[in-house]
Amino acid sequence: MESFLAYLTAIERSPNTVKAYTHDLKDWWSYLDGRGLDWKLVDLEVVAAFVA
Template identity: 50%
Template sequence: MPVDAVEDFLAYLSARGASPNTVQGYAYDLRDFCVWLGQTGLDFRRLRLEAVAQFFDWLRR
C-alpha cells in the first residue's frame, strides 16, 4: 500500500479538524490493515467484501 496515500489521508483528517487521537486511531488501523495485506498477499485495489470480512476476523484475534 502506498505510504504516500496513507500520509495524505492522515493529513486530510488533520486539516479537517479531526482530533489528534482520531488521526492516531486511523493510523493504527491503517497500519494493521497493511500488516494483514502483507500476510495474506492480497492487493488492496482488488479486495472483495469477503476479504474485508476476513480482515475484521483477523482483528478480533
C-alpha cells in the same frame, strides 16, 4: 495513507481520531501484505476476514 491522515488533520479531526486511523490502517496494510493481497482486488470476503 499519509495524505489521508494529513487530510484528517487539516479538517481538524481529534488527534486521537488520527492516531486511531493510523493504527487501524497500519493493521490493514499489514494484513494485506501478510497474505500477499493487492488492495485493488480486495472483496467483501477479505474485509470480513480482517474485521473478524
